[in-house]
Amino acid sequence: xxxxxxxxxxxxxxxxxxxxxxxxxxxxxxxxxxxxxxxxxxxxxxxxxxxxxxxxxxxxxxxxxxxxxxxxxxxxxxxxxxxxxxxxxxxxxxxxxxxxxxxxxxxxxxxxxxxxxxxxxxxxxxxxxxxxxxxxxxxxxxxxxxxxxxxxxxxxxxxxxxxxxxxxxxxxxxxxxxxxxxxxxxxxxxxxxxxxxxxxxxxxxxxxxxxxxxxxxxxxxxxxxxxxxxxxxxxxxxxxxxxxxxxxxxxxxxxxxxxxxxxxxxxxxxxxxxxxxxxxxxxxxxxxxxxxxxxxxxxxxxxxxxxxxxxxxxxxxxxxxxxxxxxxxxxxxxxxxxxxxxxxxxxxxxxxxxxxxxxxxxxxxxxxxxxxxxxxxxxxxxxxxxxxxxxxxxxxxxxxxxxxxxxxxxxxxxxxxxxxxxxxxxxxxxxxxxxxxxxxxxxxxxxxxxxxxxxxxxxxxxxxxxxxxxxxxxxxxxxxxxxxxxxxxxxxxxxxxxxxxxxxxxxxxxxxxxxxxxxxxxxxxxxxxxxxxxxxxxxxxxxxxxxxxxxxxxxxxxxxxxxxxxxxxxxxxxxxxxxxxxxxxxxxxxxxxxxxxxxxxxxxxxxxxxxxxxxxxxxxxxxxxxxxxxxxxxxxxxxxxxxxxxxxxxxxxxxxxxxxxxxxxxxxxxxxxxxxxxxxxxxxxxxxxxxx
Numbered sequence: 001x002x003x004x005x006x007x008x009x010x011x012x013x014x015x016x017x018x019x020x021x022x023x024x025x026x027x028x029x030x031x032x033x034x035x036x037x038x039x040x041x042x043x044x045x046x047x048x049x050x051x052x053x054x055x056x057x058x059x060x061x062x063x064x065x066x067x068x069x070x071x072x073x074x075x076x077x078x079x080x081x082x083x084x085x086x087x088x089x090x091x092x093x094x095x096x097x098x099x100x101x102x103x104x105x106x107x108x109x110x111x112x113x114x115x116x117x118x119x120x121x122x123x124x125x126x127x128x129x130x131x132x133x134x135x136x137x138x139x140x141x142x143x144x145x146x147x148x149x150x151x152x153x154x155x156x157x158x159x160x161x162x163x164x165x166x167x168x169x170x171x172x173x174x175x176x177x178x179x180x181x182x183x184x185x186x187x188x189x190x191x192x193x194x195x196x197x198x199x200x201x202x203x204x205x206x207x208x209x210x211x212x213x214x215x216x217x218x219x220x221x222x223x224x225x226x227x228x229x230x231x232x233x234x235x236x237x238x239x240x241x242x243x244x245x246x247x248x249x250x251x252x253x254x255x256x257x258x259x260x261x262x263x264x265x266x267x268x269x270x271x272x273x274x275x276x277x278x279x280x281x282x283x284x285x286x287x288x289x290x291x292x293x294x295x296x297x298x299x300x301x302x303x304x305x306x307x308x309x310x311x312x313x314x315x316x317x318x319x320x321x322x323x324x325x326x327x328x329x330x331x332x333x334x335x336x337x338x339x340x341x342x343x344x345x346x347x348x349x350x351x352x353x354x355x356x357x358x359x360x361x362x363x364x365x366x367x368x369x370x371x372x373x374x375x376x377x378x379x380x381x382x383x384x385x386x387x388x389x390x391x392x393x394x395x396x397x398x399x400x401x402x403x404x405x406x407x408x409x410x411x412x413x414x415x416x417x418x419x420x421x422x423x424x425x426x427x428x429x430x431x432x433x434x435x436x437x438x439x440x441x442x443x444x445x446x447x448x449x450x451x452x453x454x455x456x457x458x459x460x461x462x463x464x465x466x467x468x469x470x471x472x473x474x475x476x477x478x479x480x481x482x483x484x485x486x487x488x489x490x491x492x493x494x495x496x497x498x499x500x501x502x503x504x505x506x507x508x509x510x511x512x513x514x515x516x517x518x519x520x521x522x523x524x525x526x527x528x529x530x531x532x533x534x535x536x537x538x539x540x541x542x543x544x545x546x547x548x549x550x551x552x553x554x555x556x557x558x559x560x561x562x563x564x565x566x567x568x569x570x571x572x573x574x575x576x577x578x579x580x581x582x583x584x585x586x587x588x589x590x591x592x593x594x595x596x597x598x599x600x601x602x603x604x605x606x607x608x609x610x611x612x613x614x615x616x617x618x619x620x621x622x623x624x625x626x627x628x629x630x631x632x633x634x635x636x637x638x639x640x641x642x643x644x645x646x647x648x649x650x651x652x653x654x655x656x657x658x659x660x661x662x663x664x665x666x667x668x669x670x671x672x673x674x675x676x677x678x679x680x681x682x683x684x685x686x687x688x689x690x691x692x
Contacts, residue, residue, distance in 0.1 A: 002037050008094050011119025011260070015096065016040060019086050020063075021056035021070075022098055022111065024144055027121060027208075027260045045228070055145045055231045057111050058125055060084065067226030068233040071127065072139035073107060080135075082107045106131030118274035121258040129245035137243040141219075141235025142256045146208045150195040150230055153222060156507045157189045161495040161528045163476035164190070164507025171195060171222060171230070179219040181237065183405075183441020183449060185478045191218040192511055193232065200264045201587045203627045207261045209268035210234060211511060213481035214254035216450030242445050254482055265510065266584050266627065273513040273583065276481055280516065281461065282468065282488040286575055287515055288319035289568055290367070290432070290548035295496070295527050297552070299326040299333055301347045305554065307358055312553040314362035316561060317568035320432055321359045322367035322548075327352070330378065335402045338374045339381030341420040356429050367432025367468075368424070372417045373453060374403045374438065388413050391443040400439030408452030409445060418459055425464045433460075434491065437473040457486050470518065476504070479512060489518050489546050496522030496550055497529040498541035499681045502594050502611060505545065506585060514598070515579035519545035521564070523552060533681055535560065536643030539567035540609060540683045544578040544598060547571050567642055570685070574640075577607055584627040592616040593675060594683070599628035603665075604690040606635070610675070611683030612648075623672030626688070629665030635688040637661050637673065646682035653677075662691060 003025065006013040014026040014035070025040045044052060053063040058070035062081035073080045084100035084107075091097070096113040112124040123142050129135035153171035155178050156164045178193060180186040191214060196207030212218050212234040221233040234256045243251050257275055261267025291313030297305060310321050329344045331337035337344075343351050356366045375382045375389065382389070382404070390407040391398075406413050424430070435457070441449060461469065471478055471487035475494035484490070490512060493504045501519065508517055519542040525532050542548070547568070553561065571578075578598050586595025594611040610624060629635060638660045647653070654674035655661070668688070676684065 003035060003040070004089070004091055004096055006091070006094055006096060006113065006115045008115035009117055009119045011115060013113065013115055013121055015113065016054070017089065020084055021058050021060060021100060021109070023054045023056045027258065028262070052227070055143050055227050055229070057123065057142055058109060058140070059143050059233070065226070067223050067231070068141060068143070068221045068235075069139050070141050070143055070233070071109065073105070073127070074136040074138055075131070075133050080105045080107070082109070084109055101130070107135065116275055116278055118271050119260070120271035120275040122275065123256040123258065124252065126250050126252040127245075128250040129247060132247050135245045136241065137245060137251050138238055138240070139235065140238075140251065140253045141233050142253060143231050143233040144210060144256070144258055146195055146230045146232055147197075147206060148230055149197045150206065150208060152196050152198055152200060154194045154196075155189070156192055156510065158187055160187050160474050160477070161493060162500060162504065163187045163493050164504050166507055171224060173224050175225055176222040177219065178222070179237070181217050181446070183216060183443065183446045184437060184473050185215050185218075185480045186440075187474070187477045191220055191234065191480060193220055193222060194265065194268055194510070195222065195230070195232065196264070202585045203264050203266045203587055205262075205264045207264050207268050209257075209259040209261070209272060209510070211257040211272065211481060212236075212254055213257055214450070215454070215478050215480055215483045217446040236447060238447065239445060242447055257481055269510055269583055272511050276484050276511070276516065277513055279481075279485040280488065281486060284580065286572070287489075287546040287579060288365070289317055289571065290320045290322055290518070290520075290546075291316075291318035291364070292322045292324055292520060292548055292550045294324035294369075295522060295550045295552070296554070297326075299331060301326045303348070303355075306355065309553060310355075310359050310362060310364070312556070312561060313549060314364055316549060316553065316564045317572065318549055319364055320367055321364045322369065322432060322434060323352070323355070324369040324434070325371075327368065329380075336376050336378035338371055338376040338403050339379040339406070341370060341372070341424055352428055360429065365431045366429060367434060368430050369434045369436060370421065371436040371438060372421060372456070373406055373408060375406050376403050390441065390449060398442045403439060405439070405441050405443070405449075407449070408456060409448035410452075414452055414456045417456055421460055422463055425460070425467060431466060432468045432470065434470040434472055435487070437478055439474075454482070454486065461486060476508065479508060481511070484512065484516060488516065490516055491518045492545075495526070495528045496520050497526035497531055498522070498533045498538045499531065499613065500529065501541045502613065505541070506594075506596070509583055513579075514545045514583065517545045518548060520548040520550040521567070522550050523555075531681075534643065534646065535563055535567065536645070537611075537682050539571075539642055540611065540685060543567075543571050543574070543685065544596065544607070544609060546579075547575070563643060570640065570642060574607055577605055581606075582628055586625060586627060588622070588624065590616055590618060590621050592680075593621050593624070595624055597626055597628055603628070603630040603633070606688040608686040608688065609683060610678070610686060612678035612680050614680050621675040621677070624675045625670065625672035626668045629669055629688070630690070631664065631666035631669060633665050633690045634662050634692055635665060635668060636691050637663065637668070638687045638689070640685040640687050642685055645676070645684055646679040648677040648679045650677040
């Protein structure tokens, strides 16, 4: 046995280099030179196989692997059990490609690995049919061993309008399965898991994060049983006959992202953000503040109201105006119209050109909402092509939000949708498309459907490189690294309640950088929860992200509009840091205290969002320790006003709120700032600037 080494930044990835499928034997700080390869040999336990199989990147059941199979293939309905031998190895400092074959089974397996500059690891696997007869691919998955002391397991999930809720538990001697069969990433169980040593926190402790970059069905298996060690396996569940390869055809697994950390969640988040930023389809320019019409007018597309809404949005500082659902034929509610992607003359008698011209004259550009993967039974598209609906005739009757799913595995369906959307974008000055997906998929063949969607979106991006695409799936139902290489913005949740959003956005930030997450200032009363929050708190929850406005500004008074313009200006003055900095959350002992910090790459500046999530049993919530600062620099601490703060009962405020103070980064990190007495559902913004 020998090892292959990849190096980037402060990270080394070591892979075994034997005759078969390699094993990831180390990911983390460089272990030093030289390496005695026998250090990675494990004992042969009694009562087991004489040559126990290791947890290789793609595990081989034919070698005696008893856990989740890395590969299962078949010919003519009969299982074939490959036993791979090494054929070629290509490697550089940061990349590895290993080619393996089973000549008797006529199957090739190519495994790839790459390290990015921050030490995030990306793994890939491709299987190829070397034979003449069709080869069924029934399973393909990647496996990563994690340190044995990683016995805390964290995952995220929830529901529509409350995504990315964090769940943490002890990972003992057992198998934990995280999966979704809903045909999209899902609100319930996104393909993301972080495991770490007991008690690891926001900024301390060993932690490993794993994510499958895929927008469809997925399964992650955390296994502490099979090899008497801990492994995490990620793959796509395949139906019988879903993937069948002809001669020399290949099938690739979505990439698996792996992020290690010796600083708890902070290191995992930084490495995931680095990977997603490197593949993001946008530059480093400012993300324009978006005014969205949905919660302002819903389906009521009255021309004069929308024109006036645009005027008020521009006055508030919006830079992009997005016309949401309701602009196409028959769309007075959600029962009709999906599939007919042309402007409704009954509502827009002169087309959209006058509105777009009006928006442009106000200094904003224009965006539009579509939902191309869906069709209403009450639509011209369905009446003309009922056979284009996904699934057999028995499944056609299963509606979700009064709509059916189009079969994007069919080239003719994709071609039709491309032609309709291409014409829409060619005929109008549209720079932003919000692409929605409002129901789960009830069908087999999710892989084909998902790849069809990705193909359609890729074609449109090539044809219209100036257009920014935003991903939405009833909010956050399709957020993952796979689609993040095609969309510049994710609509994080249909819930704009500022209090709920702090929790939702914290979970989403574990994977996705803030400039890719849409966050809007909503109406005083939340559409989804009925709660009322002041403008300062609604703005605070949106400030660090790709900010927008989703509020019927026609119902706002002049004072509210003036204050809205002020907080939008605050966002614009700080969005460069929010969107390029390093994200941290604070390890605060009081779970009702929310501490969100963004530090500039050179650590010369930081912004702190401090909020109260609920009433606390403590009179004094203690100090706020600020992670990520340079311990040897001094910082000036300034409260940035967003309106009148909402203080709980007190007899005196911390002095730093009334005047700027200076302190070392070490003091601010280790001792912290006295936390002010915030009322529930309130918060403040703090700026820290290096001095001297």
